[in-house]
Amino acid sequence: MEMAFYRDTWAEIDLDAVMSNVRNMKAHIGEGRKLIAVVKANAYGHGDAEVAKAALEAGADMLAVAFLDEAIALRDAGFQTEILVMGASRPTDVQLAADMNIILTAPSFEWLEEAGRNVQTGTLAVHLKLDTGMGRLGIRTEEELHKVFSFSEGKQCLNIEGVFTHFATADELDTAYFDEQYKAFETLAKTAASYGDVMIHCGNSATGLRFPDKLVHAVRLGISMYGLSPSSEMKPLLPFQLKEAFSLHSKLVHVKKINKGDKISYGATYTAEEDEWIGTIPIGYADGWVRRLRDSDVLVDGERVPIVGRICMDQCMIKLPSQKEIGTKITLIGSQKHGKIPVDEVAEKLGTINYEVTCTITSRVPRMFLRNKSIIEMRNTLLDGRKKG
Ligand SMILES: *Cc1c(COP(=O)(O)O)cnc(C)c1O
Numbered sequence: 001m002e003m004a005f006y007r008d009t010w011a012e013i014d015l016d017a018v019m020s021n022v023r024n025m026k027a028h029i030g031e032g033r034k035l036i037a038v039v040k041a042n043a044y045g046h047g048d049a050e051v052a053k054a055a056l057e058a059g060a061d062m063l064a065v066a067f068l069d070e071a072i073a074l075r076d077a078g079f080q081t082e083i084l085v086m087g088a089s090r091p092t093d094v095q096l097a098a099d100m101n102i103i104l105t106a107p108s109f110e111w112l113e114e115a116g117r118n119v120q121t122g123t124l125a126v127h128l129k130l131d132t133g134m135g136r137l138g139i140r141t142e143e144e145l146h147k148v149f150s151f152s153e154g155k156q157c158l159n160i161e162g163v164f165t166h167f168a169t170a171d172e173l174d175t176a177y178f179d180e181q182y183k184a185f186e187t188l189a190k191t192a193a194s195y196g197d198v199m200i201h202c203g204n205s206a207t208g209l210r211f212p213d214k215l216v217h218a219v220r221l222g223i224s225m226y227g228l229s230p231s232s233e234m235k236p237l238l239p240f241q242l243k244e245a246f247s248l249h250s251k252l253v254h255v256k257k258i259n260k261g262d263k264i265s266y267g268a269t270y271t272a273e274e275d276e277w278i279g280t281i282p283i284g285y286a287d288g289w290v291r292r293l294r295d296s297d298v299l300v301d302g303e304r305v306p307i308v309g310r311i312c313m314d315q316c317m318i319k320l321p322s323q324k325e326i327g328t329k330i331t332l333i334g335s336q337k338h339g340k341i342p343v344d345e346v347a348e349k350l351g352t353i354n355y356e357v358t359c360t361i362t363s364r365v366p367r368m369f370l371r372n373k374s375i376i377e378m379r380n381t382l383l384d385g386r387k388k389g
Contacts, residue, residue: 003378005366008251009283012368013046017243019058024240026059029212038222040066045358047367049077071102091115098124105129107137109147119157127162132184134168149195162199163192170206171231206230228354246358247334254280265309277320284314288361296349302337
């Protein structure tokens with residue numbers, strides 16, 4: 001395999017961290033409950049195939065994604081395990097899902113009816129979505145649930161293998177709304193179970209971490225598989241140590257001394273207050289290192305230094321404590337020597353959640369996959385096509 005990239009900016013994905021988080025979660029939820037590894041959105045920006053492989057090796061039972069395209073990509077990559085598409089698919093695309101043995105989410109009676117009409121051969125497996133208060137997708141009443149089961153009974157083209165819901169506030173300390181949703185879920189799930197054997201699941205990372213006994217048959221583990229806490233208020237409650245898998249690095253490509261009064265970057269908004277050493281790094285907003293991160297810190301030799309001036313599309317400038325060699329490693333997210341910039345710090349700077357930070361680092365940034373601290377694989381979307389050619 002060609003392991004090539006020609007710009008020194010990359011993300012490192014620690015697969016041992018992913019595996020440790022999966023193993024700890026498995027132990028936490030106990031034998032007999034399944035772990036569904038959520039690898040939607042390219043595994044929250046980490047790399048779907050590589051994370052899926054590590055998660056399955058660590059004991060995950062099943063994969064979940066948001067869209068059919070993501071599931072097809074995993075099948076094409078050779079994954080034969082069960083894959084659940086949690087978002088809505090077109091009812092006109094269900095034959096493809098049936099052919100590829102991909103489980104779709106049925107968000108309503110009408111959807112299921114139309115899906116049934118579109119299965120020509122084989123069986124479409126579905127999980128029914130129950131809307132217990134998230135207000136996104138799903139069946140909201142017992143009446144509709146009865147309708148769904150009566151409709152599918154005896155139909156060879158449809159198989160309802162599971163039912164699930166999703167909580168809106170599982171990561172908040174106040175459990176009032178969660179309790180309300182859980183009650184609604186229990187009622188609907190009981191009705192579903194009265195029609196026969198179905199897999200019942202309700203928990204994302206937050207629910208799994210806090211209420212393992214409420215999961216019923218499985219947890220859908222997303223954010224905490226990547227070593228991140230579902231919210232900051234949950235951090236003191238974590239039942240085991242999460243290991244962050246994502247880090248982001250670059251290297252100095254240009255270093256210069258500027259004089260007091262000299263200006264930096266678009267708009268000339270930064271003025272040197274004294275003679276300063278300035279470094280340029282080849283990462284910018286087109287990589288997901290967005291303009292609002294101006295004035296945030298990066299690590300050089302383990303020390304924090306600030307970004308100065310506006311972040312450009314492909315580059316940005318940092319103020320160095322002293323002259324540094326070209327090629328010196330810069331860490332934007334993660335650990336470097338005694339320093340650390342966690343994903344949560346970047347999220348806070350942006351006024352967002354950690355989920356958004358790793359998803360935002362674009363595919364222009366190659367992903368390096370580490371096991372035992374060494375690179376075992378690499379994905380550079382720009383050049384991956386060359387391997388085949
Ligand atoms: C994304 C998603 C999850 C995973 O949630 P985390 O908070 O990342 O663990 C679980 N269930 C559904 C329906 C989702 O869309």
